[in-house]
Amino acid sequence: MNPTGYREYRTPGLACSWTAALPPGAEPYVQRVLPDGCVDVIWAGGGIVVAGPDTGPMPAVMRPGEEIAAVRFAPGAAPPVLGVPADALRDGRVPLRELWGGEADRLAEAVAAADDRRAALVAALRARMGPADPLVAAMAGGLAEGSVRDVADALGMGERQLRRRSVAAFGYGPKTLQRVLRFQRALGLARAGGPLAEVAYAAGYADQAHFAHEVRALAGEPVRNLL
Numbered sequence: 001m002n003p004t005g006y007r008e009y010r011t012p013g014l015a016c017s018w019t020a021a022l023p024p025g026a027e028p029y030v031q032r033v034l035p036d037g038c039v040d041v042i043w044a045g046g047g048i049v050v051a052g053p054d055t056g057p058m059p060a061v062m063r064p065g066e067e068i069a070a071v072r073f074a075p076g077a078a079p080p081v082l083g084v085p086a087d088a089l090r091d092g093r094v095p096l097r098e099l100w101g102g103e104a105d106r107l108a109e110a111v112a113a114a115d116d117r118r119a120a121l122v123a124a125l126r127a128r129m130g131p132a133d134p135l136v137a138a139m140a141g142g143l144a145e146g147s148v149r150d151v152a153d154a155l156g157m158g159e160r161q162l163r164r165r166s167v168a169a170f171g172y173g174p175k176t177l178q179r180v181l182r183f184q185r186a187l188g189l190a191r192a193g194g195p196l197a198e199v200a201y202a203a204g205y206a207d208q209a210h211f212a213h214e215v216r217a218l219a220g221e222p223v224r225n226l227l
Helices: 078-082 102-113 117-126 134-145 148-155 159-170 174-191 196-203 208-219
Strands: 007-009 016-021 029-033 039-044 047-051 058-062 067-073 093-095
Touching (some): 039 102, 047 102, 067 117, 148 159, 159 174
Antiparallel strands (some): 016 067
């Protein structure tokens, strides 16, 4: 059982926002963070860090007395807000100050002083959000269901151009994004109680062995351990 009191909140326009806290006197806690194509902006200990998108399991350490407030951007949504392409953040934990300079320090101070830190962080990031890019949504939706060539044809671009746009928006090339989205879809089905062979088929894997191999590659452990 996760001792951090992790809690997600439905947050319109974002994948979610979330909080966590580890009581003073508790043992340090290590959470395995799995690839999901998302980018998180995390306030903790007075500073703000940008996390992901990840290509493999990443350990996240919480220390006794630590409190966290965070925002999670859906795949492709973070770059316009943060001002950098997603591949600049891939597999990274980057201080927001490296991207925004003094503005990040002022935001961290404002969040620290707020009665509701999560709401303060959400409001500040929402203020920088513009209209969603329909091409990014079309790429994500298409790659979740179809081949790279089919998606490129449907969007009227070559496969090389699709790759460039995908790397900038998601931090991954199209094939890696497909793997991550399929992995997350399969985990959702498995957590709902479906037999693993049926989960593998429904998520688009060749067979259960293919599913097991991909889980080990992306999560670092067998699927039954995750469940």
